[in-house]
Amino acid sequence: MIGLWLEAGRLAIREDLPAPAVAPGEALVRVRLAGICSTDLELVRGYYPFTGIPGHEFVGEVLSAPGADALVGARVVGEINAACGACPTCRAGSPGHCPQRTVLGISGRHGCLAERLALPIANLHPVPDALADEAAVFTEPLAAALVVRAAPGVRPLQPTDRVVLLGAGRLGQLLARSLARLGCELTVLARQPAQRARLEARGIRAVGSAEELAPRSADVVIEATGSPEGIALARRILRPRGTVILKSTYAGRVELDLSAFVVDELTIAGSRCGDFAPALELLASGALDPRDLIEARFPLREAVAAMEAAARPGALKVLVAP
């Protein structure tokens, strides 16, 4: 089959890829539409070791699902962590953290920037008929955005919270819309005028520079820039006993003045994936329509160019259609 191949930091379209190996309990899925996320770009930059087909945001059609025949022909989206189901972590209800897990297009499992993929049947969620592929393809990043409203380990956000979001890229825009729906007092740091305009058009307050953010005033900061400066800035603008939720990956090791975090009794919480169900419901209801965030759409054979387009500063969502 045709697919994008990543090896030693190089991307290439290959037409000789074998069909996905489908393990017991797994479905074979034809990819209808895929999205590119910053993690895919980081894989290319070598932040994680991965050789194979990248991509983990997709809408597809089930070609085969042994034991779940009703799914065949259904349009689906799919949770990206494929867990063992048997270890203590899985049994404790956290399959997304299974130490034996594979992750679609990220770790130990080929991804969705190809004609077909395999995923456990348990990972699949049927897409309501009324929901277009172009919106459903945002299910995975929207789930990751929604989860900050109740991140693991920290108290859930309150509508009365003063929240500052750092970063207004493709994930930042979804985060901003998720947070605005919560009704909290939201300010977004968006460096680029186009990012600010997009937020302000939805009634979301945006500022262009860190100097416009009051020091020691935010209850919660969502860090979505992926840069260590974002964490230092969060420390400055958080009130004592405030919380910063890390919603990015960070290259290498980051230096922190931890004593300052102790003196101000701040909390740092890492947050990664979210449940698909609430994201899919929100998209299906039409209450959050992400389709204006689509920057470009490429055929699968031009997936290398699609990745380049997604890597441009300020690029929003780039889609790839097999």
Next chain:
Amino acid sequence: MIGLWLEAGRLAIREDLPAPAVAPGEALVRVRLAGICSTDLELVRGYYPFTGIPGHEFVGEVLSAPGADALVGARVVGEINAACGACPTCRAGSPGHCPQRTVLGISGRHGCLAERLALPIANLHPVPDALADEAAVFTEPLAAALVVRAAPGVRPLQPTDRVVLLGAGRLGQLLARSLARLGCELTVLARQPAQRARLEARGIRAVGSAEELAPRSADVVIEATGSPEGIALARRILRPRGTVILKSTYAGRVELDLSAFVVDELTIAGSRCGDFAPALELLASGALDPRDLIEARFPLREAVAAMEAAARPGALKVLVAP
């Protein structure tokens, strides 16, 4: 008056110190007994700039308290943060984080390693008659230990939590007793045999090396060693979505692999002071008697030697009596 004086990293007993300046709303207190804490030792090492009388753990007798005459003659302990009471942080109910605050013997205010001290009347808590000075002097560190059971920003500890405490020094021993009372499944990493024996005598499980701690298994880690290695170890032994509570000060900047914290969705929470009332109640009830943690007692004129004794590895609580 007589007091210990810290200046440019040097300690000396001085007999020519002026009586404390007592501002409106403040009480003058005669120090009956004071304790030495690791923060005092860090002040000497220069981790924070401070010139003056160190010390912040004390039991005293009120000599004067304008407008609160009933307090005169009472034995008291005192909260160490003296807040302005008027700024947004104070009005929000967090006077301990008032940006204009002074802190007894730590920042902008002379401490308790002297004959007398001044503190706001609002900071004082009368000590029940039945509670000995030698136990009441632990109120401040015990309050700081108790607060980890419900640290700011994170969910309160549950009796079902698997908790690992790193460090079994003077604060670690108080932390261990506080946590054991909660009934959680507690393991303490205590490097020294004497520390382990002290814990085991109270039925608290203790291990001597990090290798004895199962990886990815703790719900909560309390870091009370103050070393960056403690944080790296916490990361290894925490289950995904676990929480590490930092209960120490850290010299300089600490390097962290933050991406690992994001992938495992870990939470890092800084915790500092606690409310005095529950600590005082617990001490007064006799349910937690810390007096076996007293290592030595020095007269005020020998406070320099007292500080040296407190700085010895494994030293427990050193008291100073004016």
